[in-house]
Amino acid sequence: MIILMHSSKTMRTPVAAMAPTGTPALLDRAEELIAHLRKLSEGDVCRIMSVSPELAAKTLQQYAEWTTEPARQAPAAATFVGDIYSGLQVDSFSAADRRYADKHLRILSGLYGILRPFDGISPYRLEMGYRLPVGAYANLYRFWGRAIADQLPPSGRIVNLAAGEYSKTVVPYLDPERVVTPKFLTVDPASRKPKFVVVHAKIARGAFARWLVVRRVKEAAVREFDDIGYRYDEELSTPREPAFVCQEFGGKGLSVRLT
Numbered sequence: 626m627i628i629l630m631h632s633s634k635t636m637r638t639p640v641a642a643m644a645p646t647g648t649p650a651l652l653d654r655a656e657e658l659i660a661h662l663r664k665l666s667e668g669d670v671c672r673i674m675s676v677s678p679e680l681a682a683k684t685l686q687q688y689a690e691w692t693t694e695p696a697r698q699a700p701a702a703a704t705f706v707g708d709i710y711s712g713l714q715v716d717s718f719s720a721a722d723r724r725y726a727d728k729h730l731r732i733l734s735g736l737y738g739i740l741r742p743f744d745g746i747s748p749y750r751l752e753m754g755y756r757l758p759v760g761a762y763a764n765l766y767r768f769w770g771r772a773i774a775d776q777l778p779p780s781g782r783i784v785n786l787a788a789g790e791y792s793k794t795v796v797p798y799l800d801p802e803r804v805v806t807p808k809f810l811t812v813d814p815a816s817r818k819p820k821f822v823v824v825h826a827k828i829a830r831g832a833f834a835r836w837l838v839v840r841r842v843k844e845a846a847v848r849e850f851d852d853i854g855y856r857y858d859e860e861l862s863t864p865r866e867p868a869f870v871c872q873e874f875g876g877k878g879l880s881v882r883l884t
Contacts, residue, residue, distance in 0.1 A: 626782045626844055628834050631791035632734040633707035636748045637699070645700045645745025647727065650776050651738035652693065654769075658736055661762045662688045662751065673755050684750045691747045698745035701732055708824055709786070711879040712831020712853075715742065718838070726838045731777070733791040735765055738773045754790045766794060774798035782844045784837065786830040801865070805847065807833060809855060810870045819861065819870045828876040829855060829869070853879075 649655060665673075665688075670681035692698070702715040718726065723743060732740040735751040757763050773794045777783065783799060785792050785806040796804055809829035810819035832852045836842065842849070848857040848867060854875035861868035 626729060626784060626837075627777055628730045628784045628837055629787045629792065629795065630709060630713075630730065630732050630830070630834055631753075631787040632701075632732055632737075632740075633705040633710060634750055634752060635706040636704050636750075637706055638748065645695060645698050645743055646723075647741050647744040649737045649740055649744045649746065651772060654772065655737045656693070658751075658762065658768070659688060659691050659749070661757070661760075665758070669758060673757060674750065674752075687748050687750060691749055693747070695745055698747055700743040701734075701737075701740040701746045702726070702730075702742035704746055704748065705732070708827035708880050709831040709834075712828040712833075712876060713835050714831075714879075715835075722839055725841060730834060730838060733773065733787050733794060738769055738794075739776045752790065753794065769794050771798045784833075784847070786834055804865065806866050807847075807850075808861075808866055808868050809833075810858075810861070810868060811874050812870060812872050819858070819868075822874070824880060825871070825874050825876070828879050829853065829871075832876060832879075833869075 665685065667678060667681045667685060670676065670684050671678060674681070674684065676684070702710065702713065726742045730742050732742060733753070734740055735753040735755065736749050737746060740746065753765050755765065757765070762768055777795065777799070781803070783804045785796065785804050808821075809826045811822045811825045812818065813820050833850055836850055836852050850857065850869055854871035854873055855869040856871070858868045858870045861870065
């Protein structure tokens, strides 16, 4: 079983205590892409990413300082910051959890393509859906083609916890019967009906990935997920989209956006 997540826009600065244990499989493609990104102007970055000039300048600085030098890198899963990573809580993984995650967890990235959680990376900002200036790198979906999907095993279950923007680089190239995409819903206090809440769902995806890793969950037991208040809902589920509903969200303490 392979668990798919996606990268985040926000990243921590690498620290010496965080030592990566692997090298990205598609690093040569990342080096090719970063060489192109270094040619962008501040105005280009503002337009492409819809960011302020200050953030554009910071992004260009990240590109300039981007490196493959291990001493200046950090593990991917410990570097990305966001609700899905708050749910993953990778800092609390045991050594055995880290080894298991390196075999079964993959992170989809606009710059690196695909990462194991403890591959070494350098900070960057590049979402898969960004449209770059006209040329060979204008469309990242065309740039990556099926290169990302080709890094996955040819058989076995794929648990897709990645946003659609990223899973589009993988799912079209796979047998649909292999892919399971869980959905996470929260009961609305007013209507008493389950609904999609973005922040809750992001944290739940990370918590689900963590549960799969820490519990070494086998494919047949996926429906047993019961962390942070979620329970499997058979009525709302299909074989390829199991649904998990929480009456009261139990992951508020995992996000700075929730109190």
